[in-house]
Amino acid sequence: MKTVALLDYGSGNLRSAHRALERVGADVTVTSDPKVVLAADGLLVPGVGAFAACMKGLKAIKGERMIGERLAGGRPVMGICVGMQVLFEKGVEHGIEAAGCGEWPGTVEKLQASVLPHMGWNTVEAAEGSQLFAGMPADTRYYFVHSYGVRNWEFEGDGLTEAPKLSWAQHESDRFVAAVENGALWATQFHPEKSGDAGAQLLENWLGQL
Template identity: 40%
Template sequence: MIAIVDYGVGNLRSVGQAFTHLGVDVIATDDASVLLRADGVVLPGVGAFGDAMNQLRVRELITPIKQYAAEGKPLLGICLGMQMLFDTSEEHGEHAGLGLISGSIKRMQGTHKIPHVGWNQLEKSREHPLVKDIKMGDSVYFVHSYYAIPDHQQVVVASVDYYQEIPAIVVQDQVIGMQFHPEKSSTVGLQLLSNFIAFIDRGERGEEHDCITGHRLI
């Protein structure tokens, strides 16, 4: 079962429907005990970094999420959820993140259009199970004004070019971030979510399987 963190921020239904389409049991919850029992956890997010972190704090979800990651279980952050995996953000002041990946979140600079909205082509930095069957130039959908600057470049699995290099997929052990919206990225996004499911299943069984079966609509 995949648990989507429900903290009042993010489009839970579209994320849940994408996983349901792939044949996965999925539930949206703010219950820490449910999150800790899940096979995989998804942290979605839209809006401002500080507000989102405050919602996690008010709902007493920061410690359970950190505990889940410390236990080596797969955690996927999407869009703002990816940014929250990092140490700090400068969005509307200085804010502490979850500190699961070393680095910071900064605002994009330049005279080009900000926010970065629309489709952009992935460029794989290295091979990883998360980008299995993803080809160079496959496009995904972005909506963001801030981007991650990891302390260690090796966590970057794929990036995009938007007048500068923007990390698009980051992975550190079982902690994964996607700056774009896979649930809005058509067949490429579904492939990436399917890869995440296989990543969960491989971790549970010690080998690679196609997917987790079963359905539950949120």
């Protein structure tokens, strides 16, 4: 059984994420203890709410260091919703810019749409060769709830390792990054833990890489 540390930093859908991970056979510990976080097979970083508030909570437990240390050792990390957004360089909400973890360059910004938040079920244009979306039909729908996202991807890799696999989604006429697979670091803008059987399959695919 794979062990997963579910990072508790005061923000996130811990209960539903915990249930979803257990459903696919993970041994889950909700924790902010660095020793537990670093020892687990996988680390899942949830997140709901505002970018700046999530980063404040993450820094309070030195969560960005834990993420960095795991990735430096090639240890899998997965971010969900704002847990994905904080992996980027910065977020801009209501004209206020906040620094993120900086694992990827890029800015989390408001979606350009007449109806926000983007809430409900939507399809994803999965990256070619995606392991996260392996076995999923193209018309599969996942659950989103957000008003901000990464609309411009700024990182193409360093030429030494495989380029990140990007999956996209669209709300009205605006496209945004729906998921990233970048070595040991995976992330989704949507909520697998709220996406029923489809989300369970994605989490199972992630566990299979641990």
